[in-house]
Amino acid sequence: MKIVYFGSDVFLDVFRYLHENHEILALYTYHMEEDYFNEHNMVQLAHLSGIPVRYGQITEQEMERYIEDGCGLFFVAEYSHKLPVPVDVRFRGINLHSSLLPEGRSYYPIECAMERGLKSSGVTMHKIAESLDRGDILASARFEINPEDDSVDIYLKSGRKALSLVKELMEDFERIWSLGTPQTEKRPYWKRPKQEVMILNHGMTVAQAGQVYRCFNKMTTVTIDGRSYHVDGFSAGSVHLGPDDGCNLFVRENRVLYGVADGHLRLDLVPVWEE
Template sequence: MRFAFAGFDLWCGVFDAFVAAGWQPLAVFTMPVDNRQDFNEEVVARAQGHGVPVRMSAIRADDLRVLAEQGCEVLVVAGHAWRVPDWRAYLRHAVNFHPSPLPEGRGPYPLFRALLEARRAWAVSCHCLAPEFDAGEILAAEPVALSAEECHETFQLKLQLAAARLAGRVARDFAGLWQARRAQAAGSYWPRITDAERTLDFRRPVADNLRVARACGPHECIAPVLGGAPLYVRRAAGWAEPHAFEPGTIVHHYRRKLVVAARDGFVALLEWSALPAAARHGLGT
């Protein structure tokens, strides 16, 4: 079957799975990225390797019309930031791969909240592209098991593997899964994480603070230490230990490692910066 792909490097495995199943790519749509957390060089290289055009912009109705003229049968979306116009006037099928067990966890990036809530079971879903984000009929889902100490990086890698497995299943039995797709129930929408949600609270137990740090991972949590400006933390560790320090006090430092008192122990800030990531990126650091 002939398909167009819209996404970026995080979900390149979806593109690869369709190609491995014998599907023919016709075009790739991606988007400008920050090259800190998100990248598009691999998906661009895939397009160039197959000799198909790359658009670095939102999909327009004219793009859908051109795809229809080329005989495109399916638009496959995985991580495309922009809303896709109504495709039904141009294409027979359009699907999206979403990193949650739909209908739960609709929204732009549900990974943070799944980790903050210490979920132990998760999934990637493939659904029909609908006017409302992440609300179309479900074709299939692939389960993902999470550990009690899951971090953002391992969660993301597990989702990539699961998305590739799911894409392979969908590609091999697309007609059957499309025919059997089922409507979603009411579900839930999860907005982007707020600064308040990614801020450590040293008045709480060490375990709660480490869960926030693991959930944020390379996106960085915020550490409000006493007597100073907030710190932006990429990696932290900690342990329970009785003490008499006020929570939030920096009780020890060694080179760039800081130990901060929490309610029932200590949190070690192992990788941190005094500037948020966006400001550092603007300075070229």
């Protein structure tokens, strides 16, 4: 089958499987610095395989050209833009979503699930529709969220469950496509977590800071000397910083010891890009 693929490395194994067993006409991807998983591996594989790589949002006219060229499936798996839906009976689109729909419609389903303290979640494969995350469900799989799991663990669990769903789909595509189940139950949309809950501060304990990072990983931010950073790496120690350190001690340009109430955090930092 000819496929146009949209996504990031969150579902890298799915991209590899489709690349090995089908024809990828183009890869549409994006880069967002706050995301733990970006596009690095997919883009590298696409370049090695001669697959065109596109950044930005596809237009409906481009989609029509792909359909004319024989594209049988537009496959979305962790992508930053909503696809237009052509008025064309030949259009077939599928999205992988990291929640058990209809619960968890969101651009941030994993972080929101972690913030809510859910004990389980899952991944859903559904048809693409005009309304975001509301297309007919083709398949889903549940997994547990264990106390020791952080958001990266959940992304990995979602990716592994998704690969099994996609393999089953592609082995019996027409039948599974025809059995899509409409989402009749309406659930509230999960908005992006509020910025203030993702910010570390000196008044926190090590445990509190660790819980923030567990939920939000690289979306976690910290402000030092008036400048905001994404937290790219996190560990902690029990020794307090002295008053001469001013609660912060840079050990290199983008690595800091950050004082908290009962010890310190060892943070690797990436500056927040400001428009």
